[in-house]
Amino acid sequence: MEGLTKAYPGVVANSDVSFKIRPGEVHALLGENGAGKSTLVKMIYGLVKPDAGRMSLRGQDYAPAEPSVARSLGVAMVFQHFSLFDALSVAENVALGMENPPKLRELAARIRKVSQDYGLPLDPDRMVGDLSAGERQRVEIVRCLLQDPKLLIMDEPTSVLTPQEVDILFQTLRQLAREGTAILYISHKLEEIRSLCDEATILRRGKVVATCTPREKTARELAELMVGTMLTPPERSAKPKGEVALEVAGLSVASPIPFGTTLKNVTFTVRKGEVLGIAGVAGNGQDELLLALNGELRTSPSAVKIAGVPVGAAGPIQRRKAGMVSAPEERLGHAAAPDMSLVENALLSGSVRKGLTRSGFIDWAGARRFAEGIVQQFDVRTPGTDVAARSLSGGNLQKFVVGRELSQAPTVIVINQPTWGVDAAAAASIRQAIIDRAADGAAVVVISQDLDELLEIADSFAALNEGRLTAPRPTQGLTMDQIGLMMGGAHGMEVAHAEA
Amino acid sequence: MDLGGINPAVLIASLMVASVPIMLAALGELVVEKAGVLNLGVEGMMIIGAVMGFAVAVNTGSPLAGFLGGAAGGAILSLIFALLTQYLLANQVATGLALTLFGLGLSSLIGQGYVGIRPPLTGAVPLGPLADIPVVGRILFRHDWMVYGSLVMVAATWAVLKFTRIGLILRAVGENHEAAHALGYKVRRIRVLAICFGGAMAGLGGAYISLIRVPQWTDGITSGAGWIALAIVVFASWKPWRVLLGAYLFGGITVLQLNLQAAGARIPVEYLSMSPYLITILVLVIMSSGRGRIAAAAPASLGKNFHASR
Known part of the structure; x- marks a missing residue:
């Protein structure tokens, strides 16, 4: 790999981006959501064609027309999501990512060998739908390794891993780099980049704003380069907590989602003014827990109690009346109706607590005031309240959805992934709003895969692992190791590493 | 040996x-659905295959040409569906229903003469002494070549889907079209080819009805066979x-009810002739009642349109 240079004047996603990676180097590509990282790597992988500029690979001109060309030239990519097939086996998934795959039986043997060599044990015959997030990623990595890549692109690989799994991933990547593979590592997690990467290119709004050696910078300096402004961490109040507002006892319920996780005996309480953070790798029961809490999944009445009143068998509307609001992870289609306007979306969840319907008729003026209030108070960037929810960017819609729930004077708040896919400035304001509501006396449950977020806002901390919830512990004084163990450690990895 | 006037071997x-x-139509639809496309126009493609196959066979005097014509007719009609759903991103359910209605209308227009x-006539395959084996010969070895051909198609479809790369890619496209696109597979092209194959198979099935099973042309000759094929998938x-x-199950019910009618069973004819459809509904209800089992077996991208925006 001699260098990789490209320039794209005039394109929105990337403009005039240039950088180089040497063989054996781990190069970080840093940037906020929407900074153009994904577009850039899609161009390298041949999914998108650049409008201008050129790339070279090992000194030769490189212009992949499609991914198969990129693959045959030794460029491999581990995707953030979207690239595995749940109903196919591991071996079949690997075969799909290869140019000339051998017979499946032979391939299975090679998968076993490569995965053992790199300490990433995998059973080629298992269905991908049954694997944990960490194991799925191993499938992706092994798929790349089998092609003996010269350049390996990793797009936000750690967002779904436990800290232990991250460690193992980093060992693998360092081993690869020692063997001479160039690695392009995309992330917005600064500590990871500081510990792993040799060089970093920082993108902001499609432009390179800085190139630096991450080890010589603090995480704070990197973050400010990335965002372009100073960040202030949210302030927490130290008020004493009130009485128990939400009580969940022995909640067990089967998942309605295919390949979902059954909740097993989930038990916790949240006091007024307390923020409970629930961590866990994706697919360990987070979605099911949210459904069970907000009333989409019914259970026995006493499994969920709001302020001592059993509501386990009640639906979402009754639970809203009792003071509980919730914001699910999926913004389009679950938290908001994509093709309805913001006013209508505000009405849909706010009508109960804000009294927006009178004897079956809608109070449109009130709904509009409610929506406009949310837009103003939560700084939702939108041309107006009559635009469809679909047309808002992810971060703005998330601010709207969270704002809508927080504005209903709730006593219990349940939020899944409050800042997923939201840029740092918006994330900070959402977190601050959650903390403010808790300070006003609401009991808050935040389910998130972002550990830093939970540590920042939660008073107590619990983790979901295969549908079981650990006992909540005070957040203060928790170490990363303890958190990792609560999240279930690295699934099935310890043995292989003891051998290696 | 007769049971209530019905000979089991016959x-x-x-x-x-x-x-x-x-069977042919369902196999075609299975491939289409495995690629993630829900084409409800099977009935329309079958009847176009029936009338085209009939017309070509009558005009050329060759049943083989008739079957090819039927397959071509079904495939051409399915291309309309492919154009609408894959390129213009029309809703697949609505387009499929429209295709059925269009096919029914067009077939009666073509079939007027x-x-x-x-x-x-399509004769039986001469299998010599095999056909003379008592009972077994009667059951297995006195059929026309399409009967054996359809069995070969089942095996071929199974083998292609399970063992070949193209089958794997097809399943991948139906399972997660975003991922398949990200890996560089041509989602749209693969789906169009699958739709075309489904149309050809439905056309073949239709031609079999008009050329061998009935054999003549009347309006609405397929009488819901396409819907049964969809249910079979x-x-x-x-x-x-x-x-x-x-x-075989649904074919068996159809034959049984015809035989019962012929044997003069004391059940009103209407009940007998509705029985295959009733049993279709029953089977679907029973299959779907195990919670989420059907959903888990279905290709995950089934019926979703794909547009490579990113």
Whole structure:
């Protein structure tokens, strides 16, 4: 790999981006959501064609027309999501990512060998739908390794891993780099980049704003380069907590989602003014827990109690009346109706607590005031309240959805992934709003895969692992190791590493 | 040996014949659905295949040309569906229903001059002494080549889907079109080819009805066989060998009710002739009642349109 240079004047996603990676180097590509990282790597992988500029690979001109060309030239990519097939086996998934795959039986043997060599044990015959997030990623990595890549692109690989799994991933990547593979590592997690990467290119709004050696910078300096402004961490109040507002006892319920996780005996309480953070790798029961809490999944009445009143068998509307609001992870289609306007979306969840319907008729003026209030108070960037929810960017819609729930004077708040896919400035304001509501006396449950977020806002901390919830512990004084163990450690990895 | 006026050997033999059209159409639809496309226009493609196959066979005097014409007719009609759903991103359910209605109308227009004509005969495959084996020979070895051809197609579809790369890519596209696109597979092209194959198979099935099973042309000759084929795909949980089983089951019911009518069973004719459809509904209800089992077996991208925006 001699260098990789490209320039794209005039394109929105990337403009005039240039950088180089040497063989054996781990190069970080840093940037906020929407900074153009994904577009850039899609161009390298041949999914998108650049409008201008050129790339070279090992000194030769490189212009992949499609991914198969990129693959045959030794460029491999581990995707953030979207690239595995749940109903196919591991071996079949690997075969799909290869140019000339051998017979499946032979391939299975090679998968076993490569995965053992790199300490990433995998059973080629298992269905991908049954694997944990960490194991799925191993499938992706092994798929790349089998092609003996010269350049390996990793797009936000750690967002779904436990800290232990991250460690193992980093060992693998360092081993690869020692063997001479160039690695392009995309992330917005600064500590990871500081510990792993040799060089970093920082993108902001499609432009390179800085190139630096991450080890010589603090995480704070990197973050400010990335965002372009100073960040202030949210302030927490130290008020004493009130009485128990939400009580969940022995909640067990089967998942309605295919390949979902059954909740097993989930038990916790949240006091007024307390923020409970629930961590866990994706697919360990987070979605099911949210459904069970907000009333989409019914259970026995006493499994969920709001302020001592059993509501386990009640639906979402009754639970809203009792003071509980919730914001699910999926913004389009679950938290908001994509093709309805913001006013209508505000009405849909706010009508109960804000009294927006009178004897079956809608109070449109009130709904509009409610929506406009949310837009103003939560700084939702939108041309107006009559635009469809679909047309808002992810971060703005998330601010709207969270704002809508927080504005209903709730006593219990349940939020899944409050800042997923939201840029740092918006994330900070959402977190601050959650903390403010808790300070006003609401009991808050935040389910998130972002550990830093939970540590920042939660008073107590619990983790979901295969549908079981650990006992909540005070957040203060928790170490990363303890958190990792609560999240279930690295699934099935310890043995292989003891051998290696 | 007769049971209530029905000879079991004859019954089984005619069951094999009766199940050929739905088996072919269901196999085609299975491939289409495995690629993630829900084409509800099977009935329309079948009847176009029936009338085209009939017209070509009558005009050329060759049943083989007739079958090719039927397959071509079904495939051409399915291309309309492919254009609408894959390029213009029309809703697949609505387009499929429209295709059925369009096919029914177009077929009666084309078929006007062919009512009352007999098509050239397709003879049984001469299997010599095999056909003379008592009972077994009667059941297995006195059929026309399409019966054997349809069985070969079941095996071929199964083998291609399970063992070949193109089958793997097809399943991948139906399972997660975003991922398949990200890996560089041509989602749209693969789906169009699958739709075309489904259309050709439905056309073949239709031609079999008008050329061998009936054999003549009347309006609405397929009488719902396309819908039964769609149900069989679900019944079969998208597995080719179960399509064979499903087709025999429904073919068997159809034949049985005809035989019962002929044997003068004391049940009103209407009940008998509605029984295959009733049992279709029943089977689907029973299959779907195990919570989420059908959903888990279905290709995950089934019926979703794909647009490579990113």
